Amino acid sequence: MKRRARFAVLCAVLAVAVGLAVVFVARNDSDAASGISLLRAEDRLPNRTATDWVTYADHVVVVTPTEEKDQVRARGAEFVDRDLTLRVDEVLWSRPKAPRPAPEVFGWRALGWSFKGGDTGERTELAMESAPRVETGHSYVMAVVWEEARCSEGDPSIPAQWGGLGSSGVIPFDDAILGQGESEGRVVTVAQAREKVDSPTSASGLEGRLAGKGATALVAELRSATPAERRTFLPAAPCG
Template sequence: MKRTLRIAAVAGAVAIVVAAGLTTHESDPVRAGRSGKGHDIVIANGNDRLPNTTASDWITYADHVVAVTPVAESEIPPTPEEVERGEGMILRNVQLRVDDVVWSKAAPGRPAPTAFDWVAYGWSFQGPDTSQRVKMAGEDEPRLEAGHSYLMAIEWQEPRCSPGDEPVPGQWRGLGEDSTVPFDGQVIGDGELEGKPQSAAELLATQGIEEPDLSLEDEMTGKDAAALDHALDTAPPQTEEQFGPDPAETACK
């Protein structure tokens, strides 16, 4: 069950990557695990951008909840420093097609997209040849792979121009670990997680009936988008808090 929430209070601090879909830090531990097909996979820990475990979190911080399917991807080369060091990450730019808009805030930052790009984990490499690589995924998160579909709670982030940093273009971003969930066959919980197949039926069979503090993803496992829409429409709103720097301080002039 998912209950851990790690909010990144200072955006970009000690960051290797701050991208549309992920935030990874040098200080975060990385563990190696096994995928369902017997292949090695590196699982990375990161910090959540915003609260994202409950329906109230989603309606407070997301602009839209969309059903998406990856339609193409391309590799993002590692930095020259990583290549010289002989270890690092190869990320992916994943093109996502929006199949359905499940829910929208009354006054979203901008209309829901019909498609958007998403920076996702790709591979970890070691040695001078980046072809020696191991698949990489975020802990308890989908890797976003072709042949699968997902539900995503997304927020529009305006362009940012922080002093001393490269400008960051406006982009759709997730809230955190629990804001992207498997959605194959329009069943929440069916599909891919951490680069391996997952079954909603198997998850339900192991879910405790009296289990307290279930996340929204846990509560919706095995249900459809209409059930999620109802949960969001009936959730109590929260007072939105500011995490990270004030947008007024990073606005591009």
């Protein structure tokens, strides 16, 4: 059992890129050998069930990260994100009247590393608790939504881009098997994914229901789900 000393740290918000609104660092001093610090966050959109996906996603796609680079780090910053290029290998589902077709390639802002005292020589990987970090060498199923540009007064402008629903909107998909692959910065098997879902403290979501199955099972779930009333969680902030 991991022992986590939790303290809140306001990070550069990845609200649009991965669907997270507020990020908190959960340091795990007893597991320093892993080189990973797990984060907790509030999801910006509902994303645990098939109903959530068909209500808020525009497309569900299979992706493979093909390129990764560090985001430019501000002087004195203690965190750095990663900019990924994701190749769309297959479109599994699309919402009727989606605002635009599924992309063939798109950018994705992902968690990167933290530094002690700004020393980049001692970097610690950051990963979201119970979610993929999204790394090259792996494949994923993603529920994505097109986000228009946002220009909130007093905040930096956010360009239009493809974004995620939240932490349960990305599922490991190595070898075309749901739940198998990278999660929390580690490689997990289907058995490990099921064990985690079956634990007394875990509430099973879409990934837990389908662990060990292929894309066909996911598509069947999505096609049989009925969209709920689509709610708005962020105030309008049009640009121009």
